[in-house]
Amino acid sequence: MNQSLLNPHILPVPLEKAYRLLNHGPTVLVSSQDDESTDVMAAAWACALEFSPAKVTVVLDKSTKTRSIIEKSGLFALQVPTLKQLKMVYALGIISQYDAPEKLRQCGVELFQFGYSPIPVVEGCSAWILCELIPEPHNQQQHDLFIGKVIAAYADDRVFRDGHWYYHEAADEWKSIHHVAGGHFYTIGDAVDINALKDTD
Amino acid sequence: MNQSLLNPHILPVPLEKAYRLLNHGPTVLVSSQDDESTDVMAAAWACALEFSPAKVTVVLDKSTKTRSIIEKSGLFALQVPTLKQLKMVYALGIISQYDAPEKLRQCGVELFQFGYSPIPVVEGCSAWILCELIPEPHNQQQHDLFIGKVIAAYADDRVFRDGHWYYHEAADEWKSIHHVAGGHFYTIGDAVDINALKDTD
Numbered sequence: 124m125n126q127s128l129l130n131p132h133i134l135p136v137p138l139e140k141a142y143r144l145l146n147h148g149p150t151v152l153v154s155s156q157d158d159e160s161t162d163v164m165a166a167a168w169a170c171a172l173e174f175s176p177a178k179v180t181v182v183l184d185k186s187t188k189t190r191s192i193i194e195k196s197g198l199f200a201l202q203v204p205t206l207k208q209l210k211m212v213y214a215l216g217i218i219s220q221y222d223a224p225e226k227l228r229q230c231g232v233e234l235f236q237f238g239y240s241p242i243p244v245v246e247g248c249s250a251w252i253l254c255e256l257i258p259e260p261h262n263q264q265q266h267d268l269f270i271g272k273v274i275a276a277y278a279d280d281r282v283f284r285d286g287h288w289y290y291h292e293a294a295d296e297w298k299s300i301h302h303v304a305g306g307h308f309y310t311i312g313d314a315v316d317i318n319a320l321k322d323t324d
Numbered sequence: 325m326n327q328s329l330l331n332p333h334i335l336p337v338p339l340e341k342a343y344r345l346l347n348h349g350p351t352v353l354v355s356s357q358d359d360e361s362t363d364v365m366a367a368a369w370a371c372a373l374e375f376s377p378a379k380v381t382v383v384l385d386k387s388t389k390t391r392s393i394i395e396k397s398g399l400f401a402l403q404v405p406t407l408k409q410l411k412m413v414y415a416l417g418i419i420s421q422y423d424a425p426e427k428l429r430q431c432g433v434e435l436f437q438f439g440y441s442p443i444p445v446v447e448g449c450s451a452w453i454l455c456e457l458i459p460e461p462h463n464q465q466q467h468d469l470f471i472g473k474v475i476a477a478y479a480d481d482r483v484f485r486d487g488h489w490y491y492h493e494a495a496d497e498w499k500s501i502h503h504v505a506g507g508h509f510y511t512i513g514d515a516v517d518i519n520a521l522k523d524t525d
Contacts, residue, residue, distance in 0.1 A: 142505075146503060146504050146505065147503070148502055167348075169350050170370070171368075171369050178455065179468070180381065210518065211519065242382075266374070267373075267382070268373065270467070279379075285345010287504065290510060291510075298513065300516065301347070302346050303347050303348055304344050304487070305520075306519050307515065307517055309348055309492075309513055311513050315407065315410060
């Protein structure tokens with residue numbers, strides 16, 4: 124199913140602007156699929172690594188099923204969930220599919236795919252970054268650090284368009300969420316523009 | 325000068341909780357000093373890497389003086405600036421000391437040190453993470469990615485105490501700032517607690 128055709132709000136983001144989807148440091152969802160399994164987990168430790176070619180990092184603990192799937196498939200997606208999805212995001216972060224095979228159903232995850240991409244992604248997010256793993260055994264083993272080359276990026280134009288977030292205009296339910304610890308989150312807040320400051324200050 | 329003795333609000337943060345200072349994805353300042361130079365730059369691409377022993381990552385472009393200082397000194401600090409410091413943070417991110425030797429003075433940076441630590445840190449931030457570089461030539465050369473082992477952490481108790489941020493209680497000027505691109509920032513927003521949601525929802 125090609126959601127980008129079904130949902131007119133989901134638009135491609137140029138690869139060299141994909142870093143902007145992560146630059147404000149939101150907690151993300153990591154999704155992946157191999158021949159046997161599909162998993163989604165929450166991760167606060169994801170970051171942009173390079174503008175062009177666009178790359179990202181994400182820390183994946185050895186205890187996660189998502190990690191073992193990515194090691195096999197070599198593909199994953201990072202996506203930016205919204206305040207509306209808070210409970211789902213938290214559940215995806217504390218439940219392991221190793222303990223709960225029905226994790227995704229339990230958490231209420233609905234998946235789709237972009238065109239012919241084999242990477243499952245989560246419905247209702249504000250942005251999606253599809254990645255090809257750049258295998259780096261030292262980083263993966265020593266630091267649980269996975270590096271992805273961005274192969275496509277998309278965002279919902281109700282909150283990200285023309286290379287910019289519009290959190291300050293969209294409904295609160297679209298806000299990104301930023302986990303601190305133990306279920307304590309902050310949403311993203313107000314827009315502050317340095318250029319506006321210069322004019323008035 | 326030992327600021328932690330001078331300012332009673334600056335308290336140590338246990339190393340295993342240092343990740344919480346970065347977990348919400350703020351734009352940070354990176355500071356460093358060698359025998360010849362001192363520099364501070366802004367960086368949006370900083371992230372926790374490990375709980376214990378606490379480690380962090382930060383991406384440092386080859387064009388920055390900060391990077392060359394860290395490569396020599398093997399020490400640096402990440403610190404979490406506040407909304408009050410927005411103009412300074414932005415200026416520190418766009419001005420290079422290679423072009424402007426007086427960068428720090430121009431930007432209005434005031435530095436101090438914690439006890440006998442040789443790492444200069446910026447006054448007025450909300451949190452400071454002192455790091456020892458873990459030299460990894462491949463990551464540094466290939467990805468501009470620097471890994472630090474956290475050797476000490478501090479926070480201002482007016483906004484972070486007992487292992488938690490109190491952005492929702494502190495004045496707005498304490499909020500963390502999250503750069504998207506080109507001088508467009510967001511502040512951190514409202515607190516949302518998953519446990520509170522469970523009670524009412």
